Amino acid sequence: MTSMPELAIQAQQIRKNFGKVVALDGVNLSVPVGQIFGLLGPNGAGKTTMIRVLTTVLRADSGTATVMGRSVSHEAPSVRGLIGLAGQYAALDPNLTGRENLRLVGSLTQISGRVAAQRSDELLERFSLSDAGNRLVRTYSGGMRRRLDLAAALVHRPPVIFLDEPTTGLDPESRVELWAVIKELVADGATILLTTQYMEEADRLADQLAVIDHGAVIAEGTPTELKRRLGSSVIELGFADDATATRAAELLAGTSTEEPHVTGRGVQIKSNEGTKLLTRLLRTLDQGGIEPETLTVHEPSLDDVFLSLTGKPTEDSAPPVEAAGKRGRGAR
Amino acid sequence: MTDSPLLGHAPKRGIAALPGLVSDTTALTKRNLLMFRRVPQLLVFATIQPIIFVLMFRFVFGGAINVPNGSYVDFLMPGVFVQTVVFGAVGTAIGLAADLKTGFIERFKALPMAHSSVLIARILSDLTRNIFVVTLMTSVGFAVGFRVHTNPAQFLLAVLLLLAFGAALSFIFATVGIMVREPETAQAAAFPVMAPLVFASSAFVPVESMPGWLQPFAANQPVSAVITAVRSLVLGGPAVSDVLIATAWCVGIVAVAAPSAIWMYRKAV
Numbered sequence: 248m249t250s251m252p253e254l255a256i257q258a259q260q261i262r263k264n265f266g267k268v269v270a271l272d273g274v275n276l277s278v279p280v281g282q283i284f285g286l287l288g289p290n291g292a293g294k295t296t297m298i299r300v301l302t303t304v305l306r307a308d309s310g311t312a313t314v315m316g317r318s319v320s321h322e323a324p325s326v327r328g329l330i331g332l333a334g335q336y337a338a339l340d341p342n343l344t345g346r347e348n349l350r351l352v353g354s355l356t357q358i359s360g361r362v363a364a365q366r367s368d369e370l371l372e373r374f375s376l377s378d379a380g381n382r383l384v385r386t387y388s389g390g391m392r393r394r395l396d397l398a399a400a401l402v403h404r405p406p407v408i409f410l411d412e413p414t415t416g417l418d419p420e421s422r423v424e425l426w427a428v429i430k431e432l433v434a435d436g437a438t439i440l441l442t443t444q445y446m447e448e449a450d451r452l453a454d455q456l457a458v459i460d461h462g463a464v465i466a467e468g469t470p471t472e473l474k475r476r477l478g479s480s481v482i483e484l485g486f487a488d489d490a491t492a493t494r495a496a497e498l499l500a501g502t503s504t505e506e507p508h509v510t511g512r513g514v515q516i517k518s519n520e521g522t523k524l525l526t527r528l529l530r531t532l533d534q535g536g537i538e539p540e541t542l543t544v545h546e547p548s549l550d551d552v553f554l555s556l557t558g559k560p561t562e563d564s565a566p567p568v569e570a571a572g573k574r575g576r577g578a579r
Numbered sequence: 580m581t582d583s584p585l586l587g588h589a590p591k592r593g594i595a596a597l598p599g600l601v602s603d604t605t606a607l608t609k610r611n612l613l614m615f616r617r618v619p620q621l622l623v624f625a626t627i628q629p630i631i632f633v634l635m636f637r638f639v640f641g642g643a644i645n646v647p648n649g650s651y652v653d654f655l656m657p658g659v660f661v662q663t664v665v666f667g668a669v670g671t672a673i674g675l676a677a678d679l680k681t682g683f684i685e686r687f688k689a690l691p692m693a694h695s696s697v698l699i700a701r702i703l704s705d706l707t708r709n710i711f712v713v714t715l716m717t718s719v720g721f722a723v724g725f726r727v728h729t730n731p732a733q734f735l736l737a738v739l740l741l742l743a744f745g746a747a748l749s750f751i752f753a754t755v756g757i758m759v760r761e762p763e764t765a766q767a768a769a770f771p772v773m774a775p776l777v778f779a780s781s782a783f784v785p786v787e788s789m790p791g792w793l794q795p796f797a798a799n800q801p802v803s804a805v806i807t808a809v810r811s812l813v814l815g816g817p818a819v820s821d822v823l824i825a826t827a828w829c830v831g832i833v834a835v836a837a838p839s840a841i842w843m844y845r846k847a848v
Contacts, residue, residue, distance in 0.1 A: 302688075302689040304685060327689055327690055336681070338681060338683050339683070342618055343661070351606060355607075356692065
């Protein structure tokens with residue numbers, strides 16, 4: 248009898264090169280059973296490569312990795328029975344119905360036809376696809392394809408689930424829907440490793456986060472820890488002219504831990520307090536008889552996190568949705 | 580190794596994995612065949628085109644072509660049969676390229692399944708398609724005056740040879756499909772290779788009518804070898820050496836193309 252491992256996923260010094268390009272440069276990861284672990288990074292950081300190594304699709308050049316205590320390189324067939332994978336592009340057969348896709352995957356995971364059929368119906372129900380179950384997948388919307396793709400990863404009830412950018416390219420509503428499903432899976436006892444380019448998504452879902460850049464983990468911690476270390480929101484106020492801006496900055500000195508910074512007609516103030524500070528700033532200005540013309544609040548973005556971690560902006564700072572479109576597949 | 584409900588099942592290896600291989604292959608073959616119903620265009624390319632060739636050569640060009648002995652339609656049909664399985668083999672490339680493009684095969688790689696079943700199922704479903712198409716073309720041939728001059732057993736042997744040649748070609752086109760990963764590119768890449776093999780062959784005209792420099796190629800390339808064997812089998816005459824040569828081509832192609840297809844597939848994702 249093998250004892251239950253405490254770590255669902257463990258990776259040590261994983262390296263992978265594609266020709267001269269270093270995709271993974273010695274990545275270490277430890278994911279305890281029952282956690283949602285987020286792998287955060289921009290396009291080309293190595294997130295997908297890491298997932299492909301951990302799901303036995305790709306062989307690492309060096310390093311060791313285990314899933315539920317089993318080696319992804321030496322016990323790959325055994326690992327495959329324990330994992331579910333939903334990739335970046337909905338990997339489905341467009342010319343099968345939703346139900347047929349699930350049953351096909353079911354029959355390829357060595358569960359009996361009867362169980363596969365029953366499980367398919369269950370999953371269609373759970374992902375609100377019952378009505379669309381007998382329609383060809385080529386008629387599905389992007390959100391429906393993603394849900395079906397995730398359902399396909401769950402047919403054989405895998406205890407460890409890998410989700411590669413599960414919400415990239417989805418509309419906000421479908422995104423929130425998918426988040427709920429992910430939380431539900433963990434409540435059922437699954438362990439999830441997901442990759443994302445969105446700070447907000449990592450923040451909402453992940454118990455533990457690793458920030459990855461150029462194939463290396465550059466920061467790790469809970470979302471709260473990371474944000475405390477890395478990010479602060481920036482409040483930017485715009486005034487009628489330079490003099491008013493300077494006067495406003497003098498008034499606002501001392502309201503935040505950081506001093507206001509004047510740039511022409513604008514005043515920038517960094518803060519970790521968010522809306523609380525905003526109220527204080529506006530009240531102070533009001534008392535001083537100054538009215539700002541514009542007001543913007545920049546929440547810490549992935550770019551900010553990178554800026555503060557690496558001292559340089561991310562190489563690919565295109566908006567996420569466009570970035571997903573550039574890959575040309577999936578997300579339609 | 581123990582199976583616990585949470586830990587799933589450890590797939591079997593060796594001879595114990597055979598039931599898994601069979602059931603995975605069955606599931607995937609069924610799915611591939613379902614495609615012909617869902618995307619009828621796939622079959623249209625494989626059937627309408629040879630029918631047009633039959634009608635064109637039988638009724639338009641045929642009168643101008645002199646064949647050594649017998650009628651032109653009897654000369655033509657074996658050529659059309661072989662042409663049909665050659666063009667049909669492109670379907671193997673298109674199918675695999677499409678599955679790579681959608682990421683379907685990448686999904687398979689992470690499943691506890693017998694991975695060889697993906698290639699085997701593709702070859703099997705294309706073999707099934709060839710049985711259908713060859714049967715159809717035989718009926719079309721009979722309708723326009725084609726007759727078997729030997730006996731049913733030899734005709735059956737000819738059909739088996741056709742199917743074997745089709746399966747051998749499937750391995751070549753599996754390699755192509757995995758290499759290009761785009762269904763459209765697969766089709767475009769296949770044509771320049773197939774066209775000279777099909778047209779610079781004895782399929783539609785006697786090789787003797789071609790220019791001298793082309794004759795050695797046209798007479799000895801694999802498509803002609805199979806056509807010659809099929810002709811001998813259905814029209815009569817000494818067939819043994821022709822059939823042996825054609826069989827040798829099939830075996831040779833499989834020996835080279837099957838390992839390359841398997842190697843490409845392993846490398847593919």
